[in-house]
Ligand SMILES: Nc1ncnc2c1ncn2[C@@H]1O[C@H](COP(=O)(O)OP(=O)(O)OP(=O)(O)O)[C@@H](O)[C@H]1O
């Protein structure tokens with residue numbers, strides 16, 4: 001076992017118990033005999049006193065002998081009584097009353113001792129039988145001598161029985177002590193081990209375990225302080241983490257904004273570079289008069305075209321920045337989406353006829369009003385249709401679907417033609433994002449249309465998106481129905 005508190009507690013307590021038992025044992029073996037002999041002496045001397053009192057108390061000799069016999073049988077004391085002239089009046093050794101029976105040697109020896117003293121006490125061996133007696137002899141009032149004896153064998157048996165009993169009692173006490181201390185130390189140490197475990201976990205920033213001993217003592221107090229420490233630490237670390245996370249998000253946002261700004265400037269410059277270069281080239285040609293009359297018209301057309309393109313780009317940029325900055329106020333009104341869709345699609349019917357493109361409108365659901373900025377919604381629809389006509393294959397089809405419900409109004413514009421790569425379906429909504437740069441330029445796009453649609457949708461708490469079909473692409477716009 002390692003040197004844990006529990007082991008220490010166990011060994012110290014057991015050590016103490018063993019020490020106390022050993023002390024008891026030593027005291028028992030060294031002093032019990034003396035004590036017991038003292039006890040016996042007291043018993044004998046008080047019996048002698050009782051005999052003395054009886055002799056003086058005027059009792060009949062029958063009464064006195066009856067009393068003697070009772071003492072003998074109850075206390076195991078053998079009594080001999082002598083008269084002043086050494087006649088043996090009573091002796092239990094001879095089982096009864098005796099008048100002038102022979103003296104035994106030992107009694108004579110004791111009585112001799114009593115010539116000089118009033119009392120004698122000690123162990124005397126019977127000269128014939130060899131039996132040892134604890135003997136008490138006393139000169140009594142009236143010249144009597146009382147001789148009281150207890151066989152040493154009985155005394156020694158008591159002492160040794162007492163010894164054996166103590167050994168058994170010590171062994172049992174030790175065993176019970178061992179079990180008791182084992183259980184007690186376990187219960188005592190468990191909360192300490194619990195607290196140590198909690199502290200170890202806290203060190204590893206694991207705050208899941210809490211002390212729940214509910215004790216009212218110092219250990220309970222320690223447990224409670226560990227709990228509150230763990231709680232506070234958890235709180236502090238949590239708030240630190242939150243602050244850290246916020247900071248990280250903020251830095252990330254800053255970075256993204258910075259990158260977007262750079263991208264934006266690069267894109268705008270790039271968009272403007274081509275028209276500016278064209279205008280510059282053609283206007284230099286005009287000034288240098290390198291072209292003939294017919295070519296002049298073409299030069300002027302190009303310059304005009306590019307200038308218009310630049311103008312359109314700048315106004316789209318302005319519109320987008322106003323939408324994004326939130327300075328643009330929506331001019332809300334209630335109108336029929338169906339009527340707006342009809343009007344927008346009608347503008348494309350001529351173009352569709354010229355290019356032999358099938359154009360149709362399908363409507364589903366109850367007619368519903370929307371509460372929205374009509375111009376902005378129109379702007380979004382125009383861009384969808386513009387894009388559809390720019391990307392539809394020759395002899396293809398453009399379908400507009402209006403799906404109305406109580407909750408929202410949804411417009412879908414589908415055109416046959418090539419799909420948009422899945423990974424670019426999200427990116428086309430970014431500013432200046434074009435799938436095919438050269439083609440887009442020839443079609444006059446700047447790549448801002450869809451980002452404007454996205455802004456318009458979000459300003460209306462609506463949504464927009466695009467997905468591929470087997471034969472083309474669908475663009476959709478959803479606006480909550482007006483109340
Ligand atoms: N119906 C469509 N089919 C295939 N590609 C499309 C379709 N609509 C949009 N795109 C792609 O998404 C890009 C972004 O469209 P967006 O409307 O934002 O820009 P644009 O049409 O090029 O320019 P602008 O709308 O500003 O004149 C387009 O350049 C085109 O590559």
Ligand SMILES: [Mg+2]
Nearest residue numbers: 383387449450
């Ligand atoms: Mg467009």
